[in-house]
Amino acid sequence: MTVTFFNSKQYDQQSFTEVNDQFGHELRFLAVPLNAQTAMLAKGAQAVCVFVNDRVDAEVLEQLAEAGVELLALRCAGYNNVDLKAAAALGLQVVRVPAYSPYAVAEHTLALILTLNRKTHRAYNRVREGNFALTGLLGFDLHGRTVGLIGLGTIGLATARILKGFGCRVLGFDIQNSPEVEEIGVEFTDLDSLYAQSDIISLHCPLTPETHHLINNDAVAKMKDGVMLINTSRGAIIDTKAVIKGLKSEKIKYLGLDVYEEEGDLFFEDYSNKVIQDDVFMRLLSFNNVLITGHQAFFTADAMHNIAQITLQNITDFAEKKELANAVHA
Structure with missing residues (x-):
């Protein structure tokens, strides 16, 4: 053909x-x-x-x-x-x-988590400038932390396996359960419980009318103070303006995105010599606790x-x- x-x-x-x-x-x-x-x-x-x-x-x-x-x-x-x-x-x-390759996206999810936590991207730039001070680079042990996964398909389960290897407690939510969830050691729960207990929340669900802006003002309010939020699924699952409010109030302490709600006008192209007109996206970039990659998790x-x-x-x-x-x- x-x-x-x-x-x-x-x-x-x-x-x-x-x-x-x-x-x-x-x-x-x-x-x-x-x-x-x-x-x-x-x-x-x-x-x-x-x-x-x-x-x-x-x-x-x-x-x-x-x-x-x-x-x-x-x-x-x-x-x-x-x-x-x-x-x-x-x-x-x-x-x-x-x-x-569910492993590609799952491993990129962990890359975002580890980079945000241990601030290796900021440390890299400091050392290149001869700055070896550790102030501002404090992280936390992943071991023993609770991670909530929203979406337990092949990518979500691949992510769960990696997190269990780090010694994390893993909570999971999906519209349906499966025997594999229990075999891996994921605790199947409801969304409100996942929001309330998770130190890290990672999104792995498809974009549907039901999941559009799933992470909104109400959802953010239910999360633990200082939560880390990761999205490697679809941008519109997150209401970006609600997340910006969460960042400003410090309810959200870390944000890692590989996707963005309005990415169609940005991602996969080189705009390094142009002025980006998306004010919401540029607001996200202004936070030093936000890490964005350009839809490369699959790559x-x-x-x-x-x-x-x-x-x-x-x-x-x-x-x-x-x-x-x-x-x-x-």
Whole structure:
């Protein structure tokens, strides 16, 4: 099949081209994002491949269908940016990569926790300037601390295993329980109890209408004073303005983000020579106890290979009219 990739970077082209040797599809890579102005660039392709910040609403889907596209292949797990009802009405199939490397995201979660706690990013800059003073770098032992995980899917459970290795008490909340939760040693609980008891709270749930702004003013008020909050899932799970209030009141003592509610206009691009116009984001950067990475938790060689492998297998299954194991329905 002919596949047009939107929002593709050099690393996407490399990983997909290498894996495509075993599939033989015709791959066309575009750097521009998918939106109403670029959708017609897919003309001549039977499938398009998109990422988390591409716009795939009803208007865009109509244009894709007019261009002859039959399959929308997401090279990510999340699909909150896709109008699934509109896709179904137009006869467009949607597939995704449900799991690529839970370890990549789980390990990045721990990197944020450890960096915020031990302030290694600040220590690095100090030492480079010849400043070896320890004042302001005081951390705490992870061993014995209580960590609350919201979302106990593959990534949440991978994070739990690592935290148990550190000697943490791990609380967990999800819309459903599983035997694996108990096997790992996670204490399944309700949200209010998790908020009240956790020294660290880490988010690992998908973005749905139910989880949109799950972390709001009410949720922050229920948390322990001095809590550490980590988000490596989806930006809009956090009400950013509510979290800023929590930072100002010192209810939240540490904040680690790999995702941001309005990241679509920022992340994956180089704005180092431009003025960033997002005032809320710039307010976050003004806090010395906030650490932000640009949606890189997934970004390991292992994960990139798996994403390419699963995405191209999804496309092959569609071309060969096989059952689509990773289909997404409205």
